[in-house]
Each structure stands twice: as C-alpha cells, then as structure tokens.
Amino acid sequence: MDEELYNKYVKLGRGNWGRGYNLLKTMYLGYLQLIKDEEFTPVVELSINVFLEIFKARRNETPIIMYPFNFGPEIFHAMDITPLMQEMFSVGLAPSHLNEIYLDFTNKVGYGDNPTLCNAQRPLIGAYMQDSAPIPDLLFFLSTPCNPLSISYQVFQQLTGVPSFNIDIPYWAYNEVSEFYDEKTMRYIIDQLKSLISWLEKQTKQKLNPDKFQQTMLWLNEAREYALEFNELLKTVPCPADSVAGYTNTICMATRGGTYDAVKGTKFLRDTAAENVKNGIGGIPDEKIRIAWPYTHVFFDYGLFPWLEREFNAVTILDLIGFYQPLPQDISTNEKCFESLAKGTLDFPMIGTCRGPIEYYIDFVINYVKDYKVDCVIFPMQFACKHAYLMTRVTSEAVREETGVPTLIFGVDPYDSREVTSDAIRGKISEFLTQIVL
Numbered sequence: 242m243d244e245e246l247y248n249k250y251v252k253l254g255r256g257n258w259g260r261g262y263n264l265l266k267t268m269y270l271g272y273l274q275l276i277k278d279e280e281f282t283p284v285v286e287l288s289i290n291v292f293l294e295i296f297k298a299r300r301n302e303t304p305i306i307m308y309p310f311n312f313g314p315e316i317f318h319a320m321d322i323t324p325l326m327q328e329m330f331s332v333g334l335a336p337s338h339l340n341e342i343y344l345d346f347t348n349k350v351g352y353g354d355n356p357t358l359c360n361a362q363r364p365l366i367g368a369y370m371q372d373s374a375p376i377p378d379l380l381f382f383l384s385t386p387c388n389p390l391s392i393s394y395q396v397f398q399q400l401t402g403v404p405s406f407n408i409d410i411p412y413w414a415y416n417e418v419s420e421f422y423d424e425k426t427m428r429y430i431i432d433q434l435k436s437l438i439s440w441l442e443k444q445t446k447q448k449l450n451p452d453k454f455q456q457t458m459l460w461l462n463e464a465r466e467y468a469l470e471f472n473e474l475l476k477t478v479p480c481p482a483d484s485v486a487g488y489t490n491t492i493c494m495a496t497r498g499g500t501y502d503a504v505k506g507t508k509f510l511r512d513t514a515a516e517n518v519k520n521g522i523g524g525i526p527d528e529k530i531r532i533a534w535p536y537t538h539v540f541f542d543y544g545l546f547p548w549l550e551r552e553f554n555a556v557t558i559l560d561l562i563g564f565y566q567p568l569p570q571d572i573s574t575n576e577k578c579f580e581s582l583a584k585g586t587l588d589f590p591m592i593g594t595c596r597g598p599i600e601y602y603i604d605f606v607i608n609y610v611k612d613y614k615v616d617c618v619i620f621p622m623q624f625a626c627k628h629a630y631l632m633t634r635v636t637s638e639a640v641r642e643e644t645g646v647p648t649l650i651f652g653v654d655p656y657d658s659r660e661v662t663s664d665a666i667r668g669k670i671s672e673f674l675t676q677i678v679l
C-alpha cells in the first residue's frame with residue numbers, strides 16, 4: 242500500500258469511536274500497521290471497510306448488529322444495518338493474546354471454564370464487564386454450531402440489555418436425494434428468516450427495500466460463483482493458493498456477503514488461483530504435502546501455517562471455516578431469493594457440517610480427502626467444542642478405513658496460548674509428518 246493511501250486510512254479512523262469501541266479502533270490501527278507494506282488488494286480493502294463501516298455507523302448513529310461467524314450478513318447489508326462479526330473482536334484479539342486478559346477475568350467471575358464453554362466467545366463476557374467491548378444496538382445468533390455460542394449470546398444479552406433475535410437451525414437435509422431429507426426443512430428456515438426481517442424492521446423502524454434486496458442477492462450470487470470456482474481450483478496439484486486463502490474467502494462472505502466488496506474479494510482470490518493454475522505455480526514453493534484440517538485455525542498462533550509451509554512444504558488446503566460451500570441459486574422471484582438465503586444459512590461453513598447427523602461431517606471430510614488429493618488429515622480439537630470433539634475420533638477412523646490416509650488428533654485450545662503451547666503443537670505435528678506421512 243502506498244504511503245498516501247495508508248495515511249488516508251489512518252485519517253479515516255481518527256476520532257472517537259464511542260463507548261466500548263476503543264479497542265476495536267486500536268485493532269483497526271494495528272491492522273493498518275501490519276499490512277502497511279503489503280499489496281493493496283480487494284481483500285485488504287474489504288478488511289479495512291469492515292472496520293470503517295462500524296466507525297461510520299457509530300458516528301452516524303445508525304444501527305449495528307452483532308452476530309457470529311457462521312451466518313451470512315446479507316439481510317443486514319440489504320437493510321443498511323452494519324454487521325459486526327463478534328469473532329472479529331473476541332478472536333481477533335487472540336494473536337496478540339489480549340483476549341487472555343479478558344478470559345482470566347471471565348474465569349474470575351465464575352463464568353464457565355475452558356472445558357465447558359468456548360473461548361471464542363468467553364472473552365467478551367469479561368470485556369463487557371470492564372467496559373472494553375463494543376456494545377451493538379442489536380444481537381443475532383443461531384442455535385448451531387454449538388451450545389457454548391448460543392448460551393454465551395444469552396449472557397451478552399443480559400450484560401448489554403440489547404434486544405436479540407435467534408434462529409433455530411434444523412437438523413435434517415433439504416436435498417431430496419439425501420437419506421436425511423425432510424420436506425419441512427426449507428419452510429422452517431425460510432419462515433425464520435422472514436421473521437428476522439420483520440423483527441429488524443420493527444427494531445430499526447425501516448422497511449426492507451425490494452430494490453436493495455434484489456441488488457444484494459445479485460452480488461451474493463456473483464460472489465458465490467467465484468467462491469465455487471475458487472474451491473474447484475484448489476483441487477489442482479500443486480494447490481494454487483496458500484494455506485490461508487480459503488479462510489480469507491469465507492471471511493469475505495462472513496463479513497461483507499451481499500456487498501460489492503465481497504464480489505471483488507472473492508473474484509480476486511479466484512483470479513489469482515486461476516492465474517497460478519494456468520502458469521503451473523503453487524501457492525507455496527515446491528509443494529510436498531497436502532493437509533486437510535477439518536477444524537478451526539489455532540487462532541493464537543498465526544505463524545503455524547507459514548511454519549508448515551516453510552518447514553515441510555506442506556499446504557493446508559482445507560480448514561473447516563475456510564471452505565465456503567453455499568452455491569449460487571435461482572433468484573428470479575422473491576420466494577427464490579429466500580430459498581437462496583435459506584440454503585446459504587444451512588450450508589454455511591461449520592453449519593452445513595455440524596448441524597445434523599454425524600454423516601454430514603464424515604462424508605464431507607472423506608469426499609474432501611479424495612477430491613483434493615489430500616496426504617494427511619490433522620484434527621486440532623478442544624473439549625469445549627463438544628459436537629466436533631465427539632465426531633473427530635469416528636471420522637478419523639472412517640477416513641483411515643476408506644482412504645488409507647493417515648490422521649492426527651491433538652488437544653488444543655485455539656484461543657488460549659497457555660493451554661497447549663505453540664511449541665507443543667509444532668512438536669506433535671512435526672513428529673506425525675516426519676514419522677508417518679513422509
């Protein structure tokens with residue numbers, strides 16, 4: 242990014258962001274500092290806009306809604322409600338370990354502990370109690386993927402007094418060819434999305450504008466098209482993207498889905514991967530190992546994937562959040578638009594694989610291993626994530642039986658560097674790769 246642009250963005254972030262938003266402002270300035278010497282891509286622009294839109298909303302006194310990482314914010318964008326993805330704050334603090342201060346405070350006041358509730362949400366409890374976390378105008382959450390998330394949002398609601406709305410994610414499949422198909426699934430989710438809109442209209446005293454909704458759906462479809470093509474390109478050997486490109490793809494959709502920013506971000510990722518495929522270039526030099534990582538990143542250790550790339554020429558093609566699966570849909574009528582939103586909600590990363598029978602997850606991992614020519618599967622796992630914790634061992638055995646690909650499971654808290662250290666994680670992976678995979 243050239244200096245003039247950098248200074249422009251620093252200037253745009255100046256001023257009072259409002260009560261509880263100071264740490265977010267610090268994160269914004271820290272992010273600018275971090276990317277100062279990097280190329281100014283559409284993805285960088287999107288990330289900057291995520292912060293600036295929040296500041297703009299505070300300044301203009303327009304509503305901000307906080308929501309979790311596993312929901313596309315299209316409806317919010319269509320209604321000019323600024324989305325604030327909760328993890329942007331509570332997990333965004335993990336690489337600098339600042340979240341640990343709030344985790345310790347949350348422990349002290351007696352709210353849960355690591356084995357029972359997830360540290361993706363828990364820091365926010367302590368941060369709210371210390372007046373350090375952004376208080377939104379509205380809260381939204383889902384019953385899936387986990388009970389730590391849905392329980393913690395009820396605590397956020399109590400602490401902030403902010404009105405909240407939640408939707409129940411159904412268990413069964415909407416696809417008629419699935420053995421788990423239930424004809425009521427689609428109607429159940431569409432009705433809830435319509436109720437969400439009615440609730441938002443009531444809270445904000447503004448109606449959903451049909452033209453704006455149509456534009457949002459067009460941009461959503463276009464971005465999904467790019468995401469789909471990007472996912473297909475990753476099947477190429479060598480993989481044309483590095484270990485975090487997939488995650489970046491999902492972040493585009495989870496923060497700016499339904500906007501032109503997301504169209505530009507996903508197109509950039511697709512174009513870069515396509516160009517690399519055309520030229521036979523890998524996302525990492527001299528690819529030797531292709532890893533599937535069907536869980537979250539270890540968020541406190543951003544150096545882990547680059548270390549794997551450097552030390553083992555290993556590219557992590559899959560992580561569970563970084564595989565954006567919702568497909569482009571027919572949006573020719575209003576009802577079709579709602580079907581598209583419903584399918585996007587049911588197939589969203591971590592929802593699609595974790596919302597129903599264990600077969601959803603097992604089949605997903607096995608198909609991925611086969612389609613993406615994966616050499617090994619690594620499952621970092623925390624006990625708080627009870628549904629994933631339960632599925633891991635069975636899935637690991639199913640992968641080995643059906644594909645012969647070796648697997649590694651190890652315990653870790655992805656949000657707390659003190660549970661299992663970076664060195665211990667590297668030691669375990671190193672042993673697995675050198676003694677079993679290579």
Ligand code: SF4
Binds near residue numbers: 591
């Ligand atoms: S890591 Fe697991 S427990 Fe934590 S928020 Fe994600 S799904 Fe929920």
